[in-house]
Amino acid sequence: MQLDDLYRRVIMDHYQRPRNRGRIENEALTVDLNNPTCGDRISLQMKLQNGKIEEAKFEGDGCSISMASASMMTETVKGLKVKQALQLVDLFSDMMQGSEVDLEQFPLEDIEALMGVAKFPARIKCATLAWKAMEKGLKNEYKEGL
Amino acid sequence: MNPYKKDFPIFKQTVNGHPLVYLDSSATSQKPFQVIEALEDYYKTYNSNVHRGVHTLGTKATDAYEGAREKVRRFINARSTKEVIFTRGTTTAINIVAQSYGRARLSKGDEILITPAEHHSNLIPWQQVAKSTGATLNYLSLRQDGSLDLDQAKEQVNTNTKIIAIHHVSNVLGTIQPIAELAALVHKQGGIIVVDGAQSVPHLNTDVQQWGIDFLAFSSHKMFGPTGIGVLYGKEHLLEEMEPIEFGGEMIDEVGLYESKWTELPWKFEGGTPIIAGAIGLGAAIDYLEEIGMEQIFQHDHALAKYAMEEISRIEGCTVYGPKERVGLVTFNLEGIHPHDVATVLDAKGIAVRAGHHCCQPLMRWLEVPATVRASFHIYNDDADVDALIKGIQTTKEYFGYATR
Numbered sequence: 289m290q291l292d293d294l295y296r297r298v299i300m301d302h303y304q305r306p307r308n309r310g311r312i313e314n315e316a317l318t319v320d321l322n323n324p325t326c327g328d329r330i331s332l333q334m335k336l337q338n339g340k341i342e343e344a345k346f347e348g349d350g351c352s353i354s355m356a357s358a359s360m361m362t363e364t365v366k367g368l369k370v371k372q373a374l375q376l377v378d379l380f381s382d383m384m385q386g387s388e389v390d391l392e393q394f395p396l397e398d399i400e401a402l403m404g405v406a407k408f409p410a411r412i413k414c415a416t417l418a419w420k421a422m423e424k425g426l427k428n429e430y431k432e433g434l
Numbered sequence: 435m436n437p438y439k440k441d442f443p444i445f446k447q448t449v450n451g452h453p454l455v456y457l458d459s460s461a462t463s464q465k466p467f468q469v470i471e472a473l474e475d476y477y478k479t480y481n482s483n484v485h486r487g488v489h490t491l492g493t494k495a496t497d498a499y500e501g502a503r504e505k506v507r508r509f510i511n512a513r514s515t516k517e518v519i520f521t522r523g524t525t526t527a528i529n530i531v532a533q534s535y536g537r538a539r540l541s542k543g544d545e546i547l548i549t550p551a552e553h554h555s556n557l558i559p560w561q562q563v564a565k566s567t568g569a570t571l572n573y574l575s576l577r578q579d580g581s582l583d584l585d586q587a588k589e590q591v592n593t594n595t596k597i598i599a600i601h602h603v604s605n606v607l608g609t610i611q612p613i614a615e616l617a618a619l620v621h622k623q624g625g626i627i628v629v630d631g632a633q634s635v636p637h638l639n640t641d642v643q644q645w646g647i648d649f650l651a652f653s654s655h656k657m658f659g660p661t662g663i664g665v666l667y668g669k670e671h672l673l674e675e676m677e678p679i680e681f682g683g684e685m686i687d688e689v690g691l692y693e694s695k696w697t698e699l700p701w702k703f704e705g706g707t708p709i710i711a712g713a714i715g716l717g718a719a720i721d722y723l724e725e726i727g728m729e730q731i732f733q734h735d736h737a738l739a740k741y742a743m744e745e746i747s748r749i750e751g752c753t754v755y756g757p758k759e760r761v762g763l764v765t766f767n768l769e770g771i772h773p774h775d776v777a778t779v780l781d782a783k784g785i786a787v788r789a790g791h792h793c794c795q796p797l798m799r800w801l802e803v804p805a806t807v808r809a810s811f812h813i814y815n816d817d818a819d820v821d822a823l824i825k826g827i828q829t830t831k832e833y834f835g836y837a838t839r
Contacts, residue, residue: 289450291782291833295775300834326774327791327798327805349804351774410781414774 293404294411295352302356302398307363308345316343319425323417328354332362332421336429341365341373344422351414353405358418360398370426377423384412436816438726441466445814452784455822460605460633460763460810461788462655465719469658472718476711484710485684485701499710502717503700509720510640510650512667516699519666519673520713524632525555527651527666528599530703531628532559534676535649536597542568545594547620549574549582549611550800551604554793556630556651560599569596576800579757580607584615595625602634606792606808608739608760610634617646626672632656636812637735637762639728642667654712658812659719663712666703673699680705731813735762738811742820749827755801763810765792768827771834773807779830785822 316333323329328350335343344362348355361380365373376394383389386406405415439445442464445454456464476498482491484499503515512518521527536559540546546560550573564571575586582600591598598620602613617627626648631640635650636657642650649672653664668676678685678696685705687695696702723731742764747754751769768776773789780787788808791798798804809823 289782291779294778295833325790327795328774329804351772353774408778411774411778 289407294408296401296404298398298401299352299356302359303352306355306359308359308366309347310345311347312343312345316345317425317429319421319428321417321421321424323350323354323413325413326351328414328417330354330358330417330421332358332418332425334365334422334425336370339370341368341370346418346421350417351411353402353411353414354417357399357402357415360402361418361422364395364397364399365422370430373422374426377419380419381416384416436814438466439814439816441468441722442814443467443470449784449786450782455783455785455819457809457811457815457819457823458786458788459636459812459815460656460808462661463636463658463812464814465660466658466722468722469660469715469718473660473711473715476714483707495710498714498717499708502713502720505717505720506665509724510635510642510665510667511644512642514670517667517670517673519668519700519703520708521651521664521666521703522662522709523653523655523664524630524651525664527649527664528556528628528630529559530666530679531649531651531668532563533679535626535672536560536563536569537567538677540564540567540569540596543594544569544596545592546571547574547591547595547598548572549576549600551576551580551607551609551794551797552599552601553605553630553632554795555632556599556601556628557796560597574598574600580604580609580755580797581757582611582616584612587616587619591619591623591625593623595620595623597626597628599628599630601630601632603631603637603761604756604797605633605763606765606794606797606806607756608633608763608765609757610638610759610761613647614645617648621646633761636723637728638732648672654716654719657716657719658722659716660712663709663716665716670699673703676703678702678705682706684708726813732761734813735811736760738762738815738817738820739764741817742809742811742823745820745824746827749824749831751831752827755803755806762812763808765806765808767803767806768830771830773805775834776807776827776830779833780823780826783822783826783829785826787823 312333316335319332330348332346346358444464480491480494482495484496503518506518507515575583577583620627628649629647631650631652635652650667655661682705685702687697739760754766777789790805
């Protein structure tokens with residue numbers, strides 16, 4: 289069990305200096321999600337336009353992994369089509385299960401650093417909180433289909 | 435070397451390359467081989483259902499099951515085994531009181547008093563009963579250190595107060611609450627007291643008669659016994675008047691096509707095949723606790739918590755929550771490092787602690803923290819475990835200091 293596999297430098301950077309932390313001024317899709325087993329909570333906001341995520345911001349309380357994951361996710365999904373964002377959710381979920389993922393498929397950017405979380409089963413839920421919030425919000429918004 | 439550690443087979447292993455330092459006994463305690471063997475013996479040599487067959491094994495199983503009830507009675511000093519009901523655990527025990535006693539006795543205008551420091555299991559059942567009966571749920575005041583403000587309570591308890599439900603020892607702060615004084619207070623106004631003993635019964639001498647309490651709920655798995663079994667103690671005259679909340683086999687006297695009659699106490703509350711192995715295991719755990727002696731256990735756990743609290747308080751950036759005098763645990767936070775991250779670094783060193791809200795979300799809000807780290811102790815722990823924890827906390831600080839630089 290190597291702690292450095294979990295706490296990669298880039299993760300700590302996002303934890304200390306979170307990107308996209310705050311609220312979206314204008315009307316936006318808001319999803320509040322808790323992790324009731326540990327008390328982490330996130331409030332994710334997304335501004336959607338023409339099937340695209342124009343803007344994404346978050347607020348919340350949680351450990352380094354959950355907050356860094358939210359920071360990285362919001363950074364990556366900005367500008368993505370909703371369909372792509374949902375595919376990314378699946379890919380991230382596979383990554384957390386420790387499955388092989390096709391990294392060519394997506395611009396994962398910093399998110400790749402979270403790959404080590406898969407080796408810490410107790411922390412997977414921390415990493416997936418923001419992603420579950422995004423999935424819930426988008427699926428609810430587009431339940432009639434994309 | 436701690437003389438009791440050898441009784442607990444789990445310590446024969448290493449975790450992540452380190453000897454196991456188990457500091458999560460408030461979540462669940464480890465099991466001595468005496469308990470594990472009692473379970474094995476039942477399943478291997480006299481596994482049978484109780485209270486029915488006339489065969490030899492059935493009689494042996496019934497004797498062991500009812501023998502365990504007598505051990506519990508003696509352990510908590512109940513008047514009679516009629517007052518000792520086996521349940522699935524503390525949660526179920528409290529729910530029986532809330533669902534049966536609460537629903538039948540409460541109506542609009544009545545008051546239930548609890549504290550902001552209750553475990554969710556002694557909070558939600560009362561929220562639900564208040565909603566369904568129209569009774570009001572109110573909160574007793576806590577002092578800054580989490581102990582009950584008895585002077586305030588004297589002002590607060592009134593003739594509408596039908597139930598006080600309170601923890602004896604806090605699972606977050608280790609506070610010991612003055613339950614005997616509260617019992618006297620509420621009895622004067624015609625109400626009753628329900629005590630959540632999940633964290634007290636495993637660590638200190640229990641005497642329901644001396645305390646004068648009406649109900650006591652506790653779990654076996656926090657006192658060296660198996661999971662899946664606990665106890666509801668209730669005064670006989672109260673239990674006698676209460677309706678069961680589970681219906682089925684075992685709990686009946688006579689069954690007709692449209693009406694049935696219940697059997698006598700304590701079995702009227704034990705519908706279905708009971709938790710036979712669990713009760714036998716709990717009995718073995720009580721034998722083990724009594725052999726050491728509850729006074730000795732209290733002193734041991736108290737001294738460890740005191741030592742840990744003093745040492746942790748000395749670390750820069752550490753905040754310790756709760757009173758000076760406490761039972762068997764220390765809850766703290768490290769400035770700038772989330773409890774989960776602390777727990778993960780400690781785990782890498784083989785040290786098991788709890789991180790999170792400890793099933794006490796209102797108490798976390800009261801403390802104004804999202805979560806905390808908790809180290810809790812029992813008889814198999816010693817100063818060396820505390821020293822390992824202190825070293826682990828230092829490592830955590832260094833690690834995060836480095837990682838975030």
